Amino acid sequence: MHRYSTLTRSSSQQASTADSDDEDESEDATPAASSSSSSSSSSDGPTAAAAAKPQPEKPLRVERLLANLGYGKRQECALMLKRRRVVYADSGKPAKVGEKALAGQLLLDGEPLDPAPPLAILLHKPTGYVVTSPEDENVTDPKIYDLLPYRFGRRRPFLSAIGRLDKETSGLLMLTDDGKLLHSIQSPARGIWKLYTATLAAPLTGKEAAAAVRRFGSGTMQLVGDRSPLLPAGLRMLDDVTAEVAICEGRYHQIRRMFASIGREVVALHRNAIGGLALADCGVAEGAWAFATQQQMAAVLAGPDLQEGIQQQQQQQDEAQAGAAAEDEASQQGAAAGISSGRRRKQSAAPAGAGSLQGVKQQQDDAAWFAAGAEASSSSEQISADQLAEESDDADEDDDVELLLDEEQSVRRYTSSSRWQKRRAAIASSLQRRQKQPAECAGGV
Incomplete structure (x- = not known):
């Protein structure tokens, strides 16, 4: 006999405001569920x-x-007895x-009866x-009862x-004729979680994955068409x-x-466990x-707490984010140290005299383009190419070297932008128009 009536929990935890407990579950009450409300108060014991x-x-x-076990109608079963098959x-x-008699x-026909x-x-x-x-x-599609003996669909x-699991979802599914057990497992108030x-269809990584973990576990996520937010759910990315x-x-x-609410489509869904009972530990092949057993039902009812799992997942996610931030900061510090040492090497290697600026002539030209672009985008002040050249000539050579090296880094960052080519063409056109203007117009006459 496979009996588990000793595993039911206390009536103080059987009340629930939710309608169902598994993905894609219908709101229609089943015959077993309809009897759970009247029998839930009969459970003994002060704790779960x-x-x-x-x-x-x-x-x-x-x-x-x-007949109750589904072997046939009562008249058919009486005929079995008359033929001495039982x-x-x-x-x-x-x-x-x-x-x-008892079922056991x-x-x-020489085979034991199904458990009562x-x-x-x-x-x-x-x-x-x-x-x-x-x-x-x-429903014309195949039903789950097609996978079971015919008599199972006729039991009373x-x-x-x-x-319920929808048509395109696979995995562990439990069936029972005990309304009290059904309510105990599917009531959200009992905290028996299901793992999927x-x-x-598309990768979910980085900040999007971290945001999804927080949103799923927030307890404030509300889906379109629902009247109340979802209970906290756990999310852990196994890969992208x-x-x-x-x-x-x-x-x-x-x-x-x-997942649709965060812009991701689910192309396959599989239920791995109910409570503490994993499908891999049941030894049941697909379609079987x-x-x-009592041990399996005990594992279902005594599964780990969902809230503890969510907190652990969020803690792991926070630790991963902290580690990634530390790595980014270390890489930025290393890059800054490399730039500083490179600048010192360039300054010590620069020759003295009039030829000291020949090696940075091209850098000076690029810096002039960058300065002109920044000036043109931030203000309407007119600066000609001659004025920029005079300001560069008046500067001290040592200051020019350090200034140009600083501007070199800015130019590289600026030119990496996709808008650099358009900005450069616009600046060139503006400078050409200014050079064609008469000298008296430049003087404000």
Whole structure:
């Protein structure tokens, strides 16, 4: 028997204002969820870790037991008994109509019966399957119940999905017929987070990634069409286009819409874990299923706290940003030291006398272009080429060398701009027009 009723949590933490708990979850209440509100108050224990008393399974009439487990209608199950297809496991004696028994006491065609409620199933959902009722005639696409035995879709209570994954999302999906368990896992108030891996269409790096981490975890992010902001979510970039996202609620296409709000499209989405239960640890291949054990359900309900994970991620992001800023500052200091030492070497190597400016003649011309461009863009004062030459001739040679070396760095930064060529052409045209003006006009006559 795969029973986990002892793992339910206290009723004080089962209240929630959110509608659902997994990405792309519908707001429609499932049959199992509708019963959770009435049964949530029956959980024992003052804390979330307290265990409720196990509820013993009650014997049922064999034909009714088979019908509840989905093996057929009650008349069909009675026919199975008459044909002696159902026997007791211990004695091999055929079961009769009207006898009461437990599911673990019977064999059908030599095989044990499925576990009685409460039951939980782990499914590795592939893409292309829709999470909906097996009786939904409006959906023509393959359903997740096509991956399960036919009788699972006919069980009573109904076997409902704990949250929904959209058609193009793959990964771990749980199903249960226990409304209390369903509410415990999908209620955001319980803090059971779900971990996803999202593949983006465009890279998300640098400052954009840091801003996305802060925005996802802020608790103030509100999507278009929603009436309330999202709960804090965790984000960690594995590489430029792959991200790990942790959420504890599940609004319609939530993760895809969260990335769309920052200008990124999600091209693939996979759920890796629910609470502390990772899909990789379940041993379930894609498209396969397995009964959930008590240990696995304990891992789901006792998973790590989402808020702690978000704080750790934000701390790691801050440390990474601080390290990057320190590296940038160190590189800038190294570059400044290199420029200063280069300037001293140039000043010590400069010859004295009239030929000392020959090596920087071209630099002087470039500096004149830079000075003229800066002057033309900042003021309307008219400066001719002759005036610039006179000011350069009157300057001291030693001062000229140091000034030109400083201007050389400015010229390099200025000419690296994409607007330099247009600015230079405009300045040249302006100087040519000024040189053609009559001398008396230049004097203000």
